[in-house]
Each structure stands twice: as C-alpha cells, then as structure tokens.
Amino acid sequence: MSVKRYVFAAFAVMASLLLMLAAGCGGNESVEGGQQEPKLSGILNLSGSTTVLPIAQEAAEMFMDENPGVTVNVQGGGSSVGISNVAEGVVDIGDSSRELKDEEKGLGLVDNKIALDVIVVIAHKDVPVDNLTAAQVKDIFTGKITNWKEVGGPDQPIKVVIRDEASGTREMFDEKALKKEKPVAGAIECNSNGIVRQTVSSTPFSIGYISLGYLDNSVKALKYDGVAANKENAVNNTYPLSRYLHMFTKGEATGLAKAFIDFVLSDRFQNEVVAREYIPMTQI
Template sequence: MAAVSVFFLTSAARAAGTIDYSGSISIGIGILQAGASHAFEKKTGIKFTSIDTAGSGKGIKALLQGKASLAGLTRPIAPAEKARNLVAITIGYDTLGIFVHQNNPVKNLSTAQLKGIFTGRITNWREVGGENAPIAATIEDPNGGRAAVEMLRKIVMGGAPYAKGLKQIESPLDQLKHTARTENGICVVNLGIFPSLDPAFGKRLKVVMMNDYAPTPDNIASGRYPITIPLQLVRESPPRNEERQFISFMLSKEGQAIVNKHFVPLQKGH
C-alpha cells in the first residue's frame, strides 16, 4: 500500500507544463534531442525536464512507478502493460542495422546466418564468406529490458537464447564504437541512432544487407528488410494534457518531419 501512495504523490507533485521522458534511446536521442523537444517547447511552452534513455523496459517501469510521465517503447506493448492502463501510440518506424567494421568483406547475411552468429553456432567469419577470423559479436544485456535484444531474439533468432560468452555492452552507441575499433566485430543496434555517433567512429563502420536487402526506407516500409520496429510513445490513460499535446504534435506534419530525419515516418507506407 505504501508503494501505491508513493506513486500518487510522485504523480501529483509533477509540475504542470512539464514532461519527464524515460525509455528508448532511439526516441530519446533520435527524436526528442534531435529537435522534437525544443520545437514542442517553443510551440506550447511545455518543457521536457528530463530525457532518460534507460531503455524500453526501464522506461515502462519508470512510467508505472510515477518516475516518468511519458515512456518510449521500440517493441510491441505487452498485454500486461495494456492491463495497467498504458496506451502506446506509434509515431514512426525504425529498424535494426547490422554493423561490421569497414574492412570486413562480408556485405550480406541471411536470417539463418545472423541467428547462427548470435546463438553461437557460427563462430568464424569464413563460415559466412569472410576472412578466417573469430566473430566478435556484442549485445546489450539480454535480460536488461532493451528492445533491440528482445526484437533480435524474436524476429531473427526465433526465440532461441543468445550464446553464452557474448560481450555485453550496455549502450548501443558504445557497441558501435567497439565495433569500429574491432575488425572482426559485429553488433545489431537501432539504425536510427547511427547519425548520433561521432563521425570518427562512423566512417569505420558499414551496414550489412540482410537477405539481400539494405535497410532503406522503402525496404523497411515494404517489409523486404525484415526487422521493422515501431517507435511508440506510451502514456497513462487517461492522459495528462501535456502528454496528450506532445503526442498530437508528433503525429502532426511538423512532428513527422522530425521523425523523418533519422527514421521512417507514418506516411511512408504505413
């Protein structure tokens, strides 16, 4: 009962005219910090007092605990979350990009090959057309609630467990930096955060095709590139006015133009 009381006190104490965000790094960095929070504040006077990119799972927990008023989610909302009076609104689409070092000759991986790498069945690049070198794959904590590892496991790996011993790096930006330093490295992270990476690292990376398709907006929208990820804003029901206004802003022409900087907006094939 005490925990419930804390929740209501925290919610009631939140200042009018403010929003506290927690959740997906793609939405936090690639949308909010890429212009949406500033444009929305300029338009309405409503200010984002915090943008916490702790990941989708932790964002939902923060919302339920009253520590955030808006969460970012890059996986389908779970039935148990809907049952807690949470509502998810899709504002665009992202995908998972397969990143390797620029010197890696591999240009394309099939779903089966990618599954083999992350389940541990494939351990050398020569097994997928590359050099004779051990594959150095990195992932985020498989149990940390990050949407990328959950979606990779569901869509590519068919629910199979990750191989034991894979190097775990919590931040997807740090995964990209590690892969840029590691000629036999590979990581699979949200493509939309790549523009936020320091160009000194970005120029040492390349994106690999999957099943002969590159993750272009047209291939993502059509489903030819198989890993499509919804970008969702999650709020409580009924919503506060501040969150309702921000979601309406993100669905507007101005908001969708911001989504279009790094992601696929709703009007492109969805």
C-alpha cells in the same frame, strides 16, 4: 444644441468607446472560441528507449521553445525502464522501441506509435562480407558459427556485440532474428545503440546490430537475406527487421502529455525531424 441631441451625441461617443475597448480586449482571444488561448505550463517527464531518446530530446527542445512555461525532462534507460516508469507513475510518458509484453498488457498503458524503425546488422569496416542469410545471422549470434571463414570471410573468430537485456532493440532482434534463442555466452553487451556502434567500429572482426538512425560510415551495414536495411524496404515489407517506436501513457494522454505527443505526431515534426532517420507515421 437641444438637450435631446446632446444626450444622443454623448451616448454615441460612449457606445463607440465601449466598442473600441471590446475590440482591444479581443486581441488576445482565439477567433474560433472567443476565449483567450490558454498557455501551456508545467513539467513533463519522459524515460525509456535509447532508440527513441534522440527524437524525444529534439522534440523536447522544440516544444519548450514554443512553450516557455513548460519544462520537459527526457531520460533513457531502455524500453523496459520506460514502460515500468510510466506504469508506476514515475514519468508521464514511457518511450519504447518494442511492443508490450504479455505481462505488461494489463497495466492500463495506451500506445502512441511515433515512427517506424529499422534494425541493421553491422560489422567492422574491414570485414569483407556484405551479406548474411537469416540462418547465418541466427547462428552467429547464438554461437553456432564462430569464425568468419564459415560465411565467406577470413579465418578469424567472430566477436559478437549485443544490446543489454533492458533494450527494446535486443527484445526485437532476439525475437525476429534469433527466434527467441539466447545470444552466445561471452558476447559484449552494450547499453545503447551508440555504444554498440562505437564498439563494433573499434573492434576488428566484430558484428552487432543497431537502429537505422545510428548508422554511419564508421561501420559496415550488412544485407540481410540479400535485402538492404533501408526505409523503402521496411515500408514495402521486404526487410523483416523493423519495428514501431512508441510513446506509452497511463490511460489516454491528457494535458501536457497529449500536447507533447500531438506535437511529435504533427506533420511538421514528422516530416522535418523524424523523416531524417526513421520512417514517419505520415508515410505509413
């Protein structure tokens, strides 16, 4: 073999090896950018609404499964707690089941709506009342109506169960159903939807309200002005006791917070998880 042919052959072999190495190195790169896809890592903290809590917890578990380097801590405490925590930098995301109050609008918080929720007026299963007018609901929860016989039920005193003052569910109910009047003195206060449901289910002749996501057959759902509390009636605006669920961030979401919120708003999570109990944003 001539020297020229030997050199050319050696060069060809080396070039082939370099191409193979380059191809091998490119196996971990994204096709679009030619750069290795960065892996998420770090700690993300959320707190706030007990209504949002089940969604946030399920999203956290799924998100951590997909991103082993990430830890997501989720706590409740109520909407007001979540909003104040994220405003003060205690958490990365503040969960809320209410809009911002006027005094909270200047805190630099950015709203990320994640679902539409429906509040259901519930009663003990043995109460033989299926429907209440808006006026009757208001009068019961403000103490003007105190006996079930006044609304077509038995001659029994009404036991009123409400949420605590930090609750976004109560904020919304007091505004839309009670027209900002104060609830009746002596009402039983509970700090979560689950406890309201448990209290009403175990307390004869009681009445309360919970998020649609917590409704089960342990209590009776009452119609409101003749309209059933369900997803269809909330979307078509015939049922008035509905509200958005939110994840607030301090400024526009970035890093892990953005990745997590994007995951919550993804078609997969909205249609497979959120749609089980709420109205997903993909349907609005």
